[in-house]
Amino acid sequence: MSTTEAAAAAPSAIALYAGRTEGFEARVFAAVRALHSAAARHPGAVVQATSLGAEDMVVTDLIARHRLPIAIGTLDTGALHPQTLALIPLIESRYGVEVEVHRPPAEAVVGFVQRHGDGAMFKSLELRKACCALRKLEPLARMLDGRRAWITGLRREQSLGRGEVPVEDVDAQGRGKFNPLADWSWQDVWYYIATHEVPHNPLHDQFMPSIGCAPCTRAIAVGEDFRAGRWWWEDESAKECGLHVATAQPIETP
Numbered sequence: 001m002s003t004t005e006a007a008a009a010a011p012s013a014i015a016l017y018a019g020r021t022e023g024f025e026a027r028v029f030a031a032v033r034a035l036h037s038a039a040a041r042h043p044g045a046v047v048q049a050t051s052l053g054a055e056d057m058v059v060t061d062l063i064a065r066h067r068l069p070i071a072i073g074t075l076d077t078g079a080l081h082p083q084t085l086a087l088i089p090l091i092e093s094r095y096g097v098e099v100e101v102h103r104p105p106a107e108a109v110v111g112f113v114q115r116h117g118d119g120a121m122f123k124s125l126e127l128r129k130a131c132c133a134l135r136k137l138e139p140l141a142r143m144l145d146g147r148r149a150w151i152t153g154l155r156r157e158q159s160l161g162r163g164e165v166p167v168e169d170v171d172a173q174g175r176g177k178f179n180p181l182a183d184w185s186w187q188d189v190w191y192y193i194a195t196h197e198v199p200h201n202p203l204h205d206q207f208m209p210s211i212g213c214a215p216c217t218r219a220i221a222v223g224e225d226f227r228a229g230r231w232w233w234e235d236e237s238a239k240e241c242g243l244h245v246a247t248a249q250p251i252e253t254p
């Protein structure tokens with residue numbers, strides 16, 4: 001079977017994952033309350049940093065549905081799948097909002113690739129983290145500059161390292177960091193997407209629950225961990241790009 005045929009034959013993520021579980025409405029209510037709180041306490045200074053993944057699409061829908069004064073921003077690392085990038089105009093047309101797109105400096109990316117090659121991330125953990133610092137952390141810092149709070153789609157269930165994620169947090173720079181879906185399950189996310197017909201990345205329908213840059217994301221097999229398709233060649237403990245580490249790290253690009 002070809003890749004295209006396999007993709008066509010795969011069941012949709014909604015069919016695979018969506019499920020109504022006890023307390024769903026209460027979790028939606030609490031998520032909206034957290035978003036309202038962020039907007040009210042930091043007027044005009046809150047941004048949703050969306051990865052355009054399933055959780056973040058839910059958060060964007062909640063923000064738009066409740067007309068909350070929260071900006072929407074994303075990072076175009078220069079290495080995303082076209083299916084991911086296609087969600088940006090879709091969000092803008094569906095919700096009537098502008099999505100801020102923050103990119104790494106082109107000359108810095110070209111220089112990094114010239115020095116280390118297209119596959120730098122596979123050569124060492126140091127180079128992988130340097131790539132993430134260049135393509136993600138620096139543009140994120142620009143997105144957050146002047147903002148007093150940001151919103152993420154982090155959930156406790158996503159990984160062991162995220163098992164303690166609070167609904168409301170403070171990042172290493174002292175900004176408010178709100179994780180309104182912290183206690184949502186994967187079933188909740190897809191039940192919300194199905195119920196509200198929220199657009200989602202078609203790669204989720206191809207067994208990619210967690211989607212990052214194209215070179216660093218693969219489909220997972222039955223029984224594999226949620227984030228097994230991210231940086232799969234690394235130890236579990238290293239599997240963060242630095243966007244959500246608790247301690248501020250200097251951004252260096254060798």
Ligand code: SF4
Nearest residue numbers: 121131132135213216
């Ligand atoms: S996820 Fe991969 S391609 Fe994207 S910034 Fe990190 S190392 Fe680079």
